[in-house]
Amino acid sequence: MARSARKQEILQAALACFTESGVDATTIEMIRDRSGASIGSLYHHFGNRERIIAALYLEGIGEYAALLEAGLLDSLEAEACVKLFVTGYIDWVVANPEWARFILHNRGRVEAGEMGERLREFNQAHGACIAAILRRHREAGAFKAIPGECFVSVVIGPAQDMARNWLAGRSKRPLAEYRDLLAQIAWDSVRA
Amino acid sequence: MARSARKQEILQAALACFTESGVDATTIEMIRDRSGASIGSLYHHFGNRERIIAALYLEGIGEYAALLEAGLLDSLEAEACVKLFVTGYIDWVVANPEWARFILHNRGRVEAGEMGERLREFNQAHGACIAAILRRHREAGAFKAIPGECFVSVVIGPAQDMARNWLAGRSKRPLAEYRDLLAQIAWDSVRA
Amino acid sequence: MARSARKQEILQAALACFTESGVDATTIEMIRDRSGASIGSLYHHFGNRERIIAALYLEGIGEYAALLEAGLLDSLEAEACVKLFVTGYIDWVVANPEWARFILHNRGRVEAGEMGERLREFNQAHGACIAAILRRHREAGAFKAIPGECFVSVVIGPAQDMARNWLAGRSKRPLAEYRDLLAQIAWDSVRA
Amino acid sequence: MARSARKQEILQAALACFTESGVDATTIEMIRDRSGASIGSLYHHFGNRERIIAALYLEGIGEYAALLEAGLLDSLEAEACVKLFVTGYIDWVVANPEWARFILHNRGRVEAGEMGERLREFNQAHGACIAAILRRHREAGAFKAIPGECFVSVVIGPAQDMARNWLAGRSKRPLAEYRDLLAQIAWDSVRA
DNA sequence: TATGAATGAGTCTTCATTCAT
């Protein structure tokens, strides 16, 4: 998805515009100016505005999910696994703050749009992958009794809230500073 | 703030429109149609679109903060206090889903707008009130060592993430069902 | 016309607004704020916006015409008479710059409006009065042969052009400085 | 400035609308209807309403100034030079009544707008060109002692006042009829 | 594939005016 160099330039320009002005306030012309592509080119590659947003979103969560899944396969212990959810998340946010901000604020929009089905499919596949790994640990008695719907929220919730604050410039200190503490708290929250 | 009946009608209509169509997709005309007020009346009372959004946001968090502060004054124990953060939040979200959804998704917009300063002042005052109560318990040794910046995120993060999912229709079960479990987890996460 | 103190306050406030913002950019609300009168009061006294403009215009030229006619009756010589046209005009402009600016730029508007007929009647009466005086001097052979339509333009044109420049802030020096020179040139231009 | 055919069509349509309805009463839609261009095209070419007005003004005075300067270069005598100011002005007004009316009534508006600086630069350049020519004659003793600020007003003032009256439909006879008389009077007013 | 002029439906906002008190 989005191989050509031109497409990537456009997506990066769009992300920069979204960061600077907000998604709704970003116009096609702003993306044109920043990417150097012509309006015709934008439409040739993406068809319409919404699809630029969706492509950016899907590429972002795809990259994040790939990173997470790659890490999870190797770490077999439950503790390392839970902590990786947190540290992996924080590391990715710190490394890709623009993308993280964009993804954190535009899930609903993409879900409601024409690519919503595609997004749901993706989340299902990714969720199934994660669930499979967790199930192993749960069945091995590594976790306390927590409904499946709650597990991820408990683990990632605090880190996500801090990430939101940090990305919005409301934090006094760098997010990375709390990385290990949040990982430890997450593990303490779910361990048996 | 916003006493007159007409103003309240407009705000309620705006909230309903925002819920139904999203804030950005809601036009002044939609709010007019739903509120029964004339366009002139909308502008007479609020001046412009952004101020309707800001007024709604400030009224929403004001009501929530008042409820929380009212509850906290009476509960003296650290455990009850922490659990109240979670249950109070969940109860309010369940009782005011439209308002909760709106507030959860529009903080950045209001912060960046002309009422941003007012919002920051409010958050500061509310934060100071909460901090004062927590300090008492912290100094009494009720909590484990957690940086101040993290405390609220750790306590409320999981509940907030679940609330987001529930409000977006992504949950299988009612949010209220997890109320006490999340409160217990929050308390376990911060207790000494 | 416009006796009551309130009416005068409104007219003065309107003139100040017109000076500051231009006639077209001045709103009823601006006049309300400046005059201290309520919107209802403005409409009670003047009926509508256009009539405020017309009342101001008519009062302005009325005052100027009265001054000029008063002066002309006493000065019997042709030279003094012609020079009075110029000096009287310049003196009035310097003494009433806001009014002068307003009158200089809004004749067409008032002529085209509902008070146009009244204005034309006024100009006719005033013109007839002036013409009567001039006729005496012309028949006495005081002037060179100049068509009636041109006479006033020749006498007043240079002063009016300079007044426009001065009122627009385009002059380096005070208008009054050229008062006598312009009067002399006017007399030289028309004397036999 | 404004080469493309579409741009010229829009400017001509705007001028016609301004003549017919007045600048302030002319809406973008009226210009659209008369020019045949779409609203989008109007904004594509000019950006906003004010810039249409300014473009028209600058083009108008540019054309007039070019004509005048072209004529002045050839006429070496002081008398011919002064008379050319008047006859050139009247000829241009008679040949371009719409443009003349527009320019006569909108200098202040353009000066106060975003193109004000550009206009001032133009006037300075044109004024310097005229001044250079006049200086030669003044130094040769062709003129009576008149301050520089007054010279142009004295020469052109009567013609301009008559042009205003004629353009407003207040004259009984064609302006051209007074062309030579006004030129002679102008020369008599400034000759040594 | 690339370009950018042209389109026009859709928004927000303004402001003169009315009218019940």
Place this chain on the structure above:
DNA sequence: TATGAATGAAGACTCATTCAT
């Protein structure tokens, strides 16, 4: 006479999208 909330027609302007080259 005075008040000011309410009205809504009207206007400027934006911007996603199309299409001929």
